[in-house]
Amino acid sequence: MTEHECKTAVMPALALRGMTVFPNMLLHFDVGRDTSVRALDQSMSGGQPIFLVAQKDMAVEEPGEEDLYRIGTVCTVRQLLRLPGDNVRVMVEGVSRGRLVKLTQTAPYLSAEVEEITAETPVRTSARTEALIRQTYELFERYIELAPKMTPDILLNLLSSQDPGYIADYIAQNVIMRAGDKQAILEELRPVRRLERLVQMLRRELDVLEMELELQSKVREGLTRSQRDYFLREQMKVIQQELGEGDGDSELAEYREKIEKAKMPQEVADKLKKEVSRLEKQPFGSAEASVIRNYLDVCLELPWSKKTKEKVDVEAARKILDADHFGLEKVKERILEFLAVKQLAPDLKGQIICLVGPPGVGKTSIAMSMARALHRKLGRISLGGVHDEAEIRGHRKTYIGAMPGRIIAGIRQAGVSNPLLLLDEIDKLGDDHRGDPASALLEVLDGEQNSTFRDHYLEVPYDLSEVLFVTTANTTDTIPRPLLDRMEIIELSSYTDEEKLQIAKRHLLPRQLHRHGLKKSQLKLTDGAIREVITGYTKESGVRILERTLGALCRKAAMRIVSEGVKSVTVTGDNLEELLGVRRYHPEQLPLTEQVGVVNGLAWTSVGGELLEVEVNVVPGSGKLELTGNLGDVMKESAHAALSYIRSRADRLGIAADFYQTKDIHVHFPEGAVPKDGPSAGIAITTAMVSALTDQPVRRELAMTGEVTLRGRVLPIGGLKEKTMAALRSGIKTVILPKDNEKDLEEIDQTVRAALHFLPVEQVDQVLDAALGMALQSQEEPFEAHIQPAGPSAGRVTIPQ
Incomplete structure (x- = not known):
């Protein structure tokens, strides 16, 4: 160790906690302890320096000699400012290092015998020292960049100095480091060695700072989007409350509560929770937010787990x-x-x-x-x-x-x-x-x-x-x-007239009376009147027009009760026309005589069955086949197939073999405005053609349905229930149907089965035999039909020759 010129003096002392003062440095700090304030007062009043030395343990309130470091700083008090609350703010300037010899007193303030250590005289700067100084500058500059609360001005005060001791003291004073490290710098009396030690500490502090910044960066990156959004949403809520735009938080909580209560499958609940989270991130009033709200409302209104208990009785x-x-x-x-x-x-x-x-x-x-x-x-x-x-x-x-x-x-x-x-x-x-x-x-x-x-x-x-x-x-x-x-x-088949009567009495009439404000006693309809309404004013499979017609009767009755003062209106079959006007439909009148070339066919429509007449006329000509009556392709093909069949059987039917060259045949279906199509008119067309060509009249109480092939086979059809009901309404007694449809008779209403005779056929020859009485030459016996109708007329029916 280099020898120093030393001199000893007794002066007030101040114990520092957590800080160190270096020579040639200005520093201000607050003093609170009574002994310290008295020491400062003594220094100021006596115009003498004060010895500032650090405590080893910051927690000690009344330090003794063993609690203080040996090396401190001899300072002069430059300024003393008393603050409220017995605190004092002091500015001191470091003069030189000093070594504590002993404490001469501890009360009322510390007083110490101090050996002043004079600064080492500057030596010529070597290349190594210059390199060390430059390295120190570089490290300190980097430190200023990284450390908070450090301004670049601090560096300017340093650049003019080439004294390694001063540089080390200046940097140690301005850098934030542990008190023990600063004390170590202070205790190093050799300037170059002091600077080397500072460089090591500065390098370590830089490593710590860089590590700290890296950790901060990672923490910032780790701050998730949702956390940032949380702050933004809190701000947005405050703004919305200021603007009076409602509380979005309660809405989101309400959605989440509904999702929990809905008892929906987990997959659905997860999806809806995700949508709520998306809604949370949407700005108020955005289009996307309204779409999500509508979606959540629809999903949450669905009954995911709500059921009615089924009554299984x-x-x-x-x-x-x-x-x-x-x-x-x-x-x-x-x-x-x-x-x-x-x-x-x-x-x-x-x-x-x-x-x-x-x-x-x-x-x-x-x-x-x-x-x-x-x-x-x-x-x-x-x-x-x-x-x-x-x-x-x-x-x-x-x-x-x-x-x-x-x-x-x-x-x-x-x-x-x-x-x-x-x-x-x-x-x-x-x-x-x-x-x-x-x-x-x-x-x-x-x-x-x-x-x-x-x-x-x-x-x-x-x-x-x-x-x-x-x-x-x-x-x-x-x-x-x-x-x-x-x-x-x-x-569901068409209703029979008897079923319509019961439906009208049990359901339709009471409903219409209630709807029109009438009591049962104010309008009385006899069964005859209802039957007349069914047959004369309606022509349908269901009961809609029947209900409307009964409604019309209720209106007529209401008018009479209100305007004429009558107490009740009784409607019978005889006075029905007074209320409803002339009958709209008349029962199909079968011709009084049997006609040539006119056959009753049966057709199915989406509103029920219909009787479909087929008319055929034969005139001299060149063999043309004319088809009229708004026919579809299927019916036109049926007519051509019928003609081919007749040509192939002309000799057995007693028709001239060249009739297709000398006669023109016109097939017509009346009501030409109504489109007609379907595979059920074949045998009717064939029968009408044969009747017209042979001049044989067709039995008048007969109706038929079935498709024909070129070989004369009769193929099955559909809609038998509706067709048979139409036959019954039209006064037909016998219905010819394909043999393959015989099984469908089981589904026909009992009333219809009892009222009609059914004739199942397999060949057109059988149809002609039954309709025209033409026993073809190939048949040795007349055709006999075995029928099993339901009801009282059950038995076997033979079509007479």
């Missing part, structure tokens, strides 16, 4: 169905069978029932009665004219005005997940460039697939397996085959 259901509907025994039986199976196997998935029949026979109302009997909620969806696939499956929610499809809307309307969904008019679905809704229904109406039905709007699977689907249609012809294959067809 066959007898109670039978009473409800019988009370609501007269007749329809087959339909009721099928519904009760469904219930009986449900009673034995509650987990049975709902079959899809399709009610097919003419308008007005009660298809929709029986579906409503089913819902009441099963104690299920009803959702009704009308499919008539729907030609967009999105109507069934819904639109993607990104489109403007998007909404779920009709199936989901029906369940939402019903409010439970196991309703009875009535799909009305399924035969009237259309299709265009926007897709085929019938194909979209394939998934809905398939018990194996519909447990995971995906609506485009919902984007999550919805279980339709608990839903009981009932569809209605007027005809199955326009329903695509794959869709028809998924449904169980139950046919």
